[in-house]
Amino acid sequence: MKTSTTQGAVSSRTAVKYQRISKSFGHTPVLRDIVLDIPGGSTTCVIGPSGSGKSTLLRCTNLLERPDSGRILIGTDAITDPGADVDRIRTRVGMVFQKFHLFPYHSVLDNVTLALRQVLGKSRDEAVEVART
Numbered sequence: 001m002k003t004s005t006t007q008g009a010v011s012s013r014t015a016v017k018y019q020r021i022s023k024s025f026g027h028t029p030v031l032r033d034i035v036l037d038i039p040g041g042s043t044t045c046v047i048g049p050s051g052s053g054k055s056t057l058l059r060c061t062n063l064l065e066r067p068d069s070g071r072i073l074i075g076t077d078a079i080t081d082p083g084a085d086v087d088r089i090r091t092r093v094g095m096v097f098q099k100f101h102l103f104p105y106h107s108v109l110d111n112v113t114l115a116l117r118q119v120l121g122k123s124r125d126e127a128v129e130v131a132r133t
């Protein structure tokens with residue numbers, strides 16, 4: 001697995017920090033001591049062959065999978081710490097899954113704004129404004 005970061009107007013703050021993340025499934029290690037800082041305002045690509053841990057790393061980012069060891073910080077919040085407000089921290093993490101499915105009874109715009117309205121409590125107009133920018 002390799003990462004590449006494209007920096008445009010990059011913040012001096014780290015958006016996501018992985019500190020010695022390890023994850024195994026049974027006796028199969030998938031992530032071993034991953035250390036990675038992703039700067040704010042950047043586009044970062046995680047690339048590698050099938051089975052190299054890309055999806056597992058991303059799933060660990062918002063605790064869809066819990067790492068066996070290490071810490072993950074979203075900004076200054078450690079999502080992996082005991083007692084972390086995981087739901088609050090997750091409001092700052094967006095993911096598009098490999099096999100994403102839109103709700104067929106919603107328009108594309110409604111699908112895109114659904115989380116903004118349901119999770120963050122934004123009005124439809126506010127959510128549409130965010131989606132269009």
